[in-house]
Amino acid sequence: MSSAVPFQVVNPATGEAGVPHPFASAAELETAVRTAHAAQRPWAGRPLGERTAVLRQVAQFHRDRLDELAETAVREMGKPIAQARAEVEFSADIYDYYADNAESMLVDEPIELADGDGSALIRKQAIGVVLGIMPWNFPYYQVARFAAPSLAVGNTVLLKPAPQCVESSRRIAEAFAAAAAPDGVFARILASENDLAGVIEDPRIAGVSFTGSERAGAVVGRIAGGSVKKVVLELGGSDPFLVLDATNVPAxxxxxxxxxxxxxxxSCNGAKRIIVVDSVYDDFVESFVNKLAAVTPGDPMDEQTTIGPLSSVRAAEILESQVNRAIEAGATALLRSSRDGAFHTCGVLADVAASNPVHREELFGPVAIVYRAADENDAVQIANDTPYGLGSYVFTGDAAQAGRVADALDTGMVYINGVGLDAANLPFGGTKRSGSGRELGALGIREFINHKLIRSVPL
Incomplete structure (x- = not known):
């Protein structure tokens, strides 16, 4: 893995840089891994109610310090403050969800035997230390969705945050300390990418949860696979948004x-490719462009701000370069975007041919691509013509059509006639190059578990 910059918060809205934090030394990483490994069996041996009590207190910490945690995220990556609060609240809901439901999720599963001789069951047990390598775009939510189920099972957790998320990750560690989690149950490691490879390979690490780019995820997957350990990858997405009829175009x-x-x-599962059938395309696109044109980037600490800066100047430069390359390759800018430092205005691209590089890239910022589809089949073909397969959105008043299209889409998630429908009890994950494995819901708690068969016959 390549080297990385030191851990440091640089406020993308102001450019103000916080105090840099050095990478953890080899001795510090060894101590963290050793402590987590030593703590795991005692933690798993505690009654489930004691483990879930810690999760409940972590959830309460998030709620009690809602504004503080939200403001930290704004300083780190520019998220509008109202959305930051919503993220912190959702994270609390996730900790509570697993605290409330872990008992039923971890109950033994009896297996009916054909010959009726003796008994058999599946017992769900912890696997060990789980390393979480987390991104910057949702600094609390991403951690909650991998850490909460792992800890409920009895695994211990090491968190490697994104370089600019040093403060939010510190606050999460404070939440576990305030909840009296035993030493080593949850800890963060400020590891460089080069040193992180060694942590992944360490035999005391039983599993790895990674959320981030496809490029980095491929490296993590290779290292974890070479060490024969479980890995969950939640990577990029270029989610299609299909509008298939005129039932409610304004909605x-x-x-x-x-x-x-x-x-x-x-957002990895944000709608990035808007695919509209020909019969409603003109009306939809005209309204869509006008609404985006009315949105301008603003101060992320302002309650009324819809979009703030991107996470960094570099992120905005990358998006600007993608838009420019797309136009050079023949795309039409229905709404021309522009950049000012880390701030990037909304944009809409059309006439993006399959040969255009941006057709198979992920635009990580407020720029959309619109496609005109001849009919339902053409819309599905356009939607599936991507290396990604995370989520998708289908808008139609025809229930039968919604079912057909949901079945035909090559994605891990399909949302019909609604957005923002994520919930703690709904699984999250994708197919193709969007990754493997699932987080949240009952499926999420099964990822880092030893599903142990216990078969017994009488003597």
Whole structure:
């Protein structure tokens, strides 16, 4: 893995840089791994109610310090403050969800035997230390969705945060300390990418949860696979948003705007490719462009701000370069975007041919691509013509059509006639190059578990 910059918060809205934090030394990483490994069996041996009590207190910490935690995220990556609060609240809900439901999720599963001789069951047990390598775009939510189920099972957790998320990750560690979690149950490691490879390979690490780019995820997957350990990968997405009839075009437009601009367009499962059937294309696109044109980047600490800066100047430069390359390759800018430092205005691209590089890239910011589809089949073909397969959105008043299209889409998630429908009890994950494995819901708790068969016959 390549080297990385030191851990440091640089406020993308102001450019103000916080105190840099040095990478952990080899001795510090060894101590962290050793402590987590030593703590795991005692933690798993505690009654489930004691483990879930810690999760409940962590959830309460998030709620009690809602504004403080939200403001930290704003300083780190520019998320609008209202969305930051919503993220912190959702994270608390995730900790509570697993605290409330772990008992039923971890109950033994008896297996009916054909011959009736003796008994057999599946017992769900912890596997050990789980390393979480987390991104910057949702600094609390991403951690909660991998850490909460792992800890409920009895695994211990090491968190490697993104370089600019040093403060939010510190606050999460404080939450576990305030909840009296035993030493080593949850700890963060400020590891460089080069040193992180060694941590992944360490035999005391039983599993790895990674959320981030496809490039980095491929490296993590290779290292973990070479060490024969479980890995869950949640990578990029270029989610399609299909509008298939004229049942409620205004509602579909509003939903598309919301799905494209969430987190200033920096969401893996944000709607990035808007695919509209020919019969409603002109009306939809005109309204969609007008609504995006009315949104301007603003101060992320302002309650009324819809989009703030991107996470960094570099992130905005990358998006600007993608838009420019797309136009050079023949795309039409229905709404021309521009950049000012880390701030990037909304944009809409059309006439993006399959040969255009941006057709198979992920635009991580407030720029959408619109496609005209001849009919339902053409819309599905366009939607599936991507290396990604995370989520998708389908808008239609025809229930039968919605079912057909949901079955035909090559994605891990399909949302029909709605956006922002994520919940703690709903699984999250994708197919193809969007990754493997699932987080959240009952499926999420099964990823880092030893599903142990216990078969017994009488003597």
């Amino acid at each position: 579909a437009v509003d939903a598309a705007v919301e799905a494209r601009l969430d987190n200033t367009g920096q």
